[in-house]
């Protein structure tokens with residue numbers, strides 16, 4: 001993967017409920033908002049089917065202005081059982097998530113895009129920093 005066309009974000013264990021300092025998570029989100037406008041997608045149980053409750057899910061963790069900006073900027077995905085159903089597997093994507101089911105891993109492998117999955121360890125306080133460094137390693 002030499003470029004990133006789409007970025008998918010889980011919420012629980014990635015943006016909240018993690019050991020990463022909030023300022024690092026905000027820096028990660030700020031970088032995405034500033035550099036990947038129109039390419040940001042939710043991939044979380046807080047946004048599936050036709051329901052998007054991400055603003056509610058984030059409201060207890062982040063400032064209201066940021067929550068509003070995220071809600072307006074991030075695009076919803078539609079999936080039911082496997083999150084991979086919500087991913088454009090033909091694109092160069094990064095998927096930030098703290099969990100990957102075996103069935104989802106098989107889908108990624110069958111499309112030769114397992115390298116698009118970026119595992120976010122909620123217990124690693126450096127995790128948001130590492131994710132930001134990863135994104136910055138791509139030319140933009």
Ligand SMILES: [Mg+2]
Nearest residue numbers: 010012013098
């Ligand atoms: Mg999660």
